[in-house]
Amino acid sequence: MEELAAAAGITVRTLRFYRERGLIAPPRREGRxxxxxxxxxxxxxxxAALLERGHTLNGIADLNTAFESGKDVSEVLGLGEPTEEEPVRLTPQELADHFAGEVTPENLLAALDLGYLATDGDAIVHISRRLLDVSAALVREGIPLAAVLEAGRAVREHADALAGLFTELLREHAEEKDIQRLRPLAKSVVDAELSMALDRRLREHP
Structure with missing residues (x-):
């Protein structure tokens, strides 16, 4: 314990306090x-990094509990399933840096529930670099992370419906072996329709 405290730059008393609060796992014991x-x-x-960024010990404990109750990356991504999205491994402080001041236990639990975040041992994994970058950009523009996550939940429902529509279309009219090759066409239709829908909405409500 003394060696660990020295390496971390804290006192043994502080280390004991962290252990009692459940902030670090118990040590491996061999005899005494x-x-x-x-x-x-x-x-x-x-x-230490989260404390420097203004998080309280109670907040860090809540974040720790949320991560421990979250799904691991194999549950979120599936084993061997194809994906076009690039997962991103993050430390807790890197996640906090992406969403300065917005990584609350409530937002963390919402992201875990959506499947945006998962755990891989001691690491945090965001399932999509694109979603991570876009979410962080929206927060930097002043949109609360809670609102971004709520919008993401609504988008997820519509995206699932669209995916179901195109999956049925392709399975009805194309060979199974061709479905992966044709999926970019379905994405292009959705992208074009979304672009035109945004144009219409912005014209109606300038």
């Missing part, structure tokens, strides 16, 4: 010896 490893040190450095 308690062994801490690089995962414990990484967690302590994450706690």
């Amino acid at each position: 010896i308690a062994w801490y490893d690089d995962h414990h040190l990484a967690k302590l450095r994450t706690i």
Whole structure:
């Protein structure tokens, strides 16, 4: 414990407090010896980074609980399923940097529930670099992350309906082996229709 505290730049008393709060996992024990490893040190450095960014210990504990109750990456992405989206691995402080001041337990739970975030051991995984970049850009423009996530939930419902429509169309009129090859055509139709719908809405409500 003394060696871990020294490596993390904190006191043994602080380390004991973090352990009692459940902020770090218990050590591996061999007889009367308690062994801490690089995962414990990484967690302590994450706690320090989040504290520097203005998070409270209660908030960090809530975030920790939310991550531990979240799905792991295999549940979210599936095993061996094809995807065009590029997952992004993040540390908690990197996630906090993307959404400065907006990574609350409530928003974190909403993102986990949507499947935007998952866990992979000690790492956080965002399922799509494009969604991560767009969400962060909207927050930088002043749109609350909670509103972005709520919009994402609504978009998910419509996207599922559109995907179902095109999947049925392709399966009815194309060979199974050709469906993956033809999926970009379905995406192009949706992109064009969305573009025209935005034009109409902006003309109606300038």
